Amino acid sequence: MTDNDQKQTSRREMLRLVGRVGVLGCLASLAGMLTGRLRAGCIEAGPACKGCPDQDGCDLVTPPTVWQLDPAKCTQCGQCATDCVLAQSAVRCFHTHALCGHCKLCFGYFEPGARVLSSAAENQLCPTGAIQRRFVEDPYYTYTIEKDLCIGCAKCVHGCGMFGNGSLYLQVDHELCKNCNECSIARRCPANAFERVPVSEAYLLKGQGEEEGH
Amino acid sequence: MKTRGIWIVLTLVAVAVVIFLSLRRGGPRVPQAYLYDVEQYREAETQVPLPYKETARWPLALREPRAVAVKGDGPVVVVGDRVALVLDAAGEELRRIELADEPRCVAVADVVYVGFLDRIVAYGLDGEKQAEWETLGEQAYLTGLAILGDEVFATDYGQRVVWRFDAEGKMRGRIRSASKSDGFVFPSPTFDVAADGDGLWVVNSGRRRVEQYSPQGKRGTMWGRSSMELDGFSGCCNPTHIAVMPDGRFVTTEKGLPRVKVYAADGTFAALVAGSVQLGQDAGLLDVAVDAAGRILVLDAADRSIRIYEEQPDDG
Numbered sequence A: 001m002t003d004n005d006q007k008q009t010s011r012r013e014m015l016r017l018v019g020r021v022g023v024l025g026c027l028a029s030l031a032g033m034l035t036g037r038l039r040a041g042c043i044e045a046g047p048a049c050k051g052c053p054d055q056d057g058c059d060l061v062t063p064p065t066v067w068q069l070d071p072a073k074c075t076q077c078g079q080c081a082t083d084c085v086l087a088q089s090a091v092r093c094f095h096t097h098a099l100c101g102h103c104k105l106c107f108g109y110f111e112p113g114a115r116v117l118s119s120a121a122e123n124q125l126c127p128t129g130a131i132q133r134r135f136v137e138d139p140y141y142t143y144t145i146e147k148d149l150c151i152g153c154a155k156c157v158h159g160c161g162m163f164g165n166g167s168l169y170l171q172v173d174h175e176l177c178k179n180c181n182e183c184s185i186a187r188r189c190p191a192n193a194f195e196r197v198p199v200s201e202a203y204l205l206k207g208q209g210e211e212e213g214h
Numbered sequence B: 001m002k003t004r005g006i007w008i009v010l011t012l013v014a015v016a017v018v019i020f021l022s023l024r025r026g027g028p029r030v031p032q033a034y035l036y037d038v039e040q041y042r043e044a045e046t047q048v049p050l051p052y053k054e055t056a057r058w059p060l061a062l063r064e065p066r067a068v069a070v071k072g073d074g075p076v077v078v079v080g081d082r083v084a085l086v087l088d089a090a091g092e093e094l095r096r097i098e099l100a101d102e103p104r105c106v107a108v109a110d111v112v113y114v115g116f117l118d119r120i121v122a123y124g125l126d127g128e129k130q131a132e133w134e135t136l137g138e139q140a141y142l143t144g145l146a147i148l149g150d151e152v153f154a155t156d157y158g159q160r161v162v163w164r165f166d167a168e169g170k171m172r173g174r175i176r177s178a179s180k181s182d183g184f185v186f187p188s189p190t191f192d193v194a195a196d197g198d199g200l201w202v203v204n205s206g207r208r209r210v211e212q213y214s215p216q217g218k219r220g221t222m223w224g225r226s227s228m229e230l231d232g233f234s235g236c237c238n239p240t241h242i243a244v245m246p247d248g249r250f251v252t253t254e255k256g257l258p259r260v261k262v263y264a265a266d267g268t269f270a271a272l273v274a275g276s277v278q279l280g281q282d283a284g285l286l287d288v289a290v291d292a293a294g295r296i297l298v299l300d301a302a303d304r305s306i307r308i309y310e311e312q313p314d315d316g
Ligand code: SF4
Pocket: A069, A073, A074, A075, A076, A077, A078, A079, A080, A153, A154, A170, A185, A188, A189, A190, A191, A192, A193, A194
């Protein structure tokens, strides 16, 4: 074997080594991403936690913080409806009635340009019919959100914020949220509206705490 | 050889998956049915001529400018933060009047009337405080001021009335809702008033119209229709502000789709001065005043400036 041959061999081995390291790196990052995704769906305390010596300090069992979205940052992109790990998003529309104008022509309820202000399905902007409209006295109406129907798409939030008082807004509903380690909506939220908040202040409500739920 | 083939395939698969997952981040995957779409109404604004041009913009050194007024061809007064700025016709600051509280609205003749939440304070153009009028009560929430002859009128969103004062601040009466079924509706604090030889022009924004009143409170004509089209007013509460031009036409401003428009003296739509393209979608509330030369002064609170619009000669 000449010197030249030896050099070529060691260069080939070197290249092979670099290639292998590269591939392993790629696989590792892929594994990391997938694990993150799997973890995102399965972090509830369960039977497996029984007897675990770390249970007390484990933030999966007793999370010190939870995910919440800041309505002031949300730009109503619609991804809260599509990006949650749950089939029906844990993000829902909340309504601070004290801020509401109780408008007859509600831009959170009617499609922009609706010709008739009736509750006919074609006039409503909510894609799931989750907003209930009730007559109070002329010309005032009250609007409530049917929590089970709401998918958190933010369409009504956009209309109310643009043309009304902004009394409709999104919140992560902690009765539904799995409190994933890495919230799959937060990862993609274009407004960076998601943050971890203390469990004791799990909602970022509009108004001075007069939020009346759904 | 075989091992190398497996490594190559593995590498390609891994790279492809990593690239796919990275690109998926934040991609546009939201169904159209979830999106609030007013593009066609914005588009309509671009299809009409704009007979007015923004000829100047005066930046304001105010954190939160609130209201603007002009005295004919005299000074312009802007209020915001805790100050009233007296400007000349070119926007240069002549005087700065320190205020004790957050101002809400302003009117100017030989006296500057500054409306606070529950009371009016009168200042001389030299900045001297002349009088502080009595409080209008805890429920008061003043949003607009107008001067008609030697009287001052103030819109009170909190109590849904237009207060009538003499020049010394003595209350002469109040204008209430014309009727319960067809009266004032204000889902938000957008209740403005302007005055001219025909009396008062009060914005009934929840009904998306402008109503004429005599100083004694008798309702006269009304104009304005509820519509997303350019000639109407949309949203819960529009127009938000109004001013009367020297020739009797009106200038109105709107929120939601921010618009400044001119209406003829009979209330028919005359022109778009500026729309959401010119003002930006986040313009917020726009107060408006018109000087003796017909220049339209729009207070753009988001931009912290006054935009000056002037009608351009018709080439045709
Ligand atoms: S993803 Fe972010 S911006 Fe989009 S609707 Fe949810 S909170 Fe709002």
